[in-house]
Amino acid sequence: MSTATETKHDASPFASLPTEIALLLRNPAGVARRCRDEERLPSLAAAALVATIAGAAAFGGVLGSFRGGAQIVAGAAKVPIALVVTLAIAVPAFYALASALGRMWSMRTVVALALSAAGRSSLVLLAAAPALWLAVSSGLSYHSSAVIASLAYALGGLAALGILLRGLDGGVSKLPTALAFIAVFFAIGGQTAWILRPYLGRPTLADVPFIRANEGSFADSVVKSMRSSVGIYDSVEAEWLEEANGHDDRDTESPSMETRGHASKRGRGTR
Amino acid sequence: MSLLDLGWLYLLVGVACAVAVVRHSGSWQTSAGRGHAAGSAILTTLLWPLWAPIALTGKASARRNGARERNAPQTASVATAVRRIEAALREGVDTAEGSALAALLPASAAERILAEVARVAARHAELEQLLHTPDLDVERADARLAALEAAGGPARAIATARLHAENVRRLARLRDRDARALDELADLTAALRTQLVLARFAGSSVDGASGIVGEVWARVEGLSEAMDATEPEHEA
Numbered sequence: 221m222s223t224a225t226e227t228k229h230d231a232s233p234f235a236s237l238p239t240e241i242a243l244l245l246r247n248p249a250g251v252a253r254r255c256r257d258e259e260r261l262p263s264l265a266a267a268a269l270v271a272t273i274a275g276a277a278a279f280g281g282v283l284g285s286f287r288g289g290a291q292i293v294a295g296a297a298k299v300p301i302a303l304v305v306t307l308a309i310a311v312p313a314f315y316a317l318a319s320a321l322g323r324m325w326s327m328r329t330v331v332a333l334a335l336s337a338a339g340r341s342s343l344v345l346l347a348a349a350p351a352l353w354l355a356v357s358s359g360l361s362y363h364s365s366a367v368i369a370s371l372a373y374a375l376g377g378l379a380a381l382g383i384l385l386r387g388l389d390g391g392v393s394k395l396p397t398a399l400a401f402i403a404v405f406f407a408i409g410g411q412t413a414w415i416l417r418p419y420l421g422r423p424t425l426a427d428v429p430f431i432r433a434n435e436g437s438f439a440d441s442v443v444k445s446m447r448s449s450v451g452i453y454d455s456v457e458a459e460w461l462e463e464a465n466g467h468d469d470r471d472t473e474s475p476s477m478e479t480r481g482h483a484s485k486r487g488r489g490t491r
Numbered sequence: 492m493s494l495l496d497l498g499w500l501y502l503l504v505g506v507a508c509a510v511a512v513v514r515h516s517g518s519w520q521t522s523a524g525r526g527h528a529a530g531s532a533i534l535t536t537l538l539w540p541l542w543a544p545i546a547l548t549g550k551a552s553a554r555r556n557g558a559r560e561r562n563a564p565q566t567a568s569v570a571t572a573v574r575r576i577e578a579a580l581r582e583g584v585d586t587a588e589g590s591a592l593a594a595l596l597p598a599s600a601a602e603r604i605l606a607e608v609a610r611v612a613a614r615h616a617e618l619e620q621l622l623h624t625p626d627l628d629v630e631r632a633d634a635r636l637a638a639l640e641a642a643g644g645p646a647r648a649i650a651t652a653r654l655h656a657e658n659v660r661r662l663a664r665l666r667d668r669d670a671r672a673l674d675e676l677a678d679l680t681a682a683l684r685t686q687l688v689l690a691r692f693a694g695s696s697v698d699g700a701s702g703i704v705g706e707v708w709a710r711v712e713g714l715s716e717a718m719d720a721t722e723p724e725h726e727a
Contacts, residue, residue, distance in 0.1 A: 233527075233531070234530075261545055262546070265542070265545045266534075269534075269538070269542070304538065304541070307540075308538070308541055311541065312540075324624060326544075327544040328544050328548045330544075331544045331545055335541060
């Protein structure tokens with residue numbers, strides 16, 4: 221791409237938004253190549269950023285619609301924040317890993333690749349939002365809603381991989397680099413999402429806080445869940461289990477730490 | 492440090508980056524330019540870890556792309572040569588298959604040639620990429636040497652800069668040689684294909700095709716040779 225074209229697109233990064241968003245969805249190989257070649261990156265990055273924020277906000281709002289009311293706004297705000305904060309923290313790590321694994325990428329390329337992958341993922345979340353909304357509106361249970369949301373995230377992750385893996389084409393250490401990126405993203409994304417929860421809002425809660433009090437790390441929760449899965453319950457969780465009369469209600473939103481005892485406004489199940 | 496303190500610190504860095512973005516944009520003459528610069532500054536303030544690298548490094552990237560574009564014809568030429576070789580060899584094998592000509596160009600031989608061609612094309616692409624990095628830029632290496640010589644720098648530093656510049660030029664010559672060799676091989680394989688077609692349909696002697704096959708193999712062996720340390724200076 222010519223210097224003139226680059227300059228022209230630098231002047232108005234949002235001018236070709238629909239075209240760039242269509243490109244994110246339809247041509248991951250072309251997007252990856254543009255990231256590597258640093259070709260018209262401002263317009264691509266701007267479109268990816270808009271797609272990331274809009275798609276994640278729509279999906280977060282639908283997640284919040286399970287509880288309704290203010291949780292819709294909270295969900296619409298928190299999911300994009302979680303994604304953008306994760307990218308902001310992860311991108312320097314991606315740059316360092318790419319350099320260490322033999323890729324002569326500029327920071328600009330790494331940012332564009334990460335943003336494009338996140339943008340594509342968020343567009344998939346946007347596409348999945350109506351289906352989740354329909355399911356939630358049809359009275360889907362808390363856990364089933366969480367599972368469907370997780371499936372949508374998995375689909376979004378696969379779409380993001382479509383750009384990431386193509387971006388890693390034609391160089392050394394493709395698989396180690398991809399695995400390192402994924403590991404870093406999951407570690408940072410998991411902790412960020414953990415800090416900003418709840419998203420769905422458990423039906424047992426009288427009031428859903430915007431952000432919960434500090435309850436340890438995402439890794440702690442994973443360890444606790446693994447222990448619980450083999451029948452070893454930590455003290456607080458065991459107390460809650462006794463209170464809940466044996467209902468197996470553990471999940472990633474750590475119900476043991478929440479205020480309990482209120483029935484859902486929808487009256488789903490036992491909660 | 493509380494979350495609020497962290498937020499203020501984040502905003503402070505964002506404002507500093509936004510100022511840098513505005514100074515970097517230099518497009519305040521038109522209202523559109525001012526609007527773009529202001530929009531970019533707001534975006535940078537809020538999302539500086541993601542937007543600042545994009546907004547602040549645009550001009551450097553444009554310069555790199557300009558340099559890349561200047562070399563694009565050679566890259567495109569190599570890609571075209573590889574495609575021509577692949578097409579010619581595949582058609583040649585198809586033509587010869589099932590006839591007395593099959594021994595001249597069996598599929599296994601074509602695959603070996605294609606593998607060597609792919610290896611050389613990959614080497615060319617790698618050299619092309621390397622020679623676009625600032626450290627291995629021919630003009631920059633020459634300029635560095637000229638600057639040291641003009642300034643009367645230490646003899647050891649000048650010798651090192653001269654060695655570096657010479658090595659970079661040799662890498663550039665190796666890249667150019669690969670491109671030329673692939674182009675010549677593409678012409679040769681095209682000639683081989685037409686010779687095989689002629690031999691099959693016109694019943695002409697296989698001697699001509701045999702000669703070309705020998706020439707193809709010679710060129711393929713030449714491709715795999717590393718650049719000789721005594722390569723003449725004028726080859727470029």
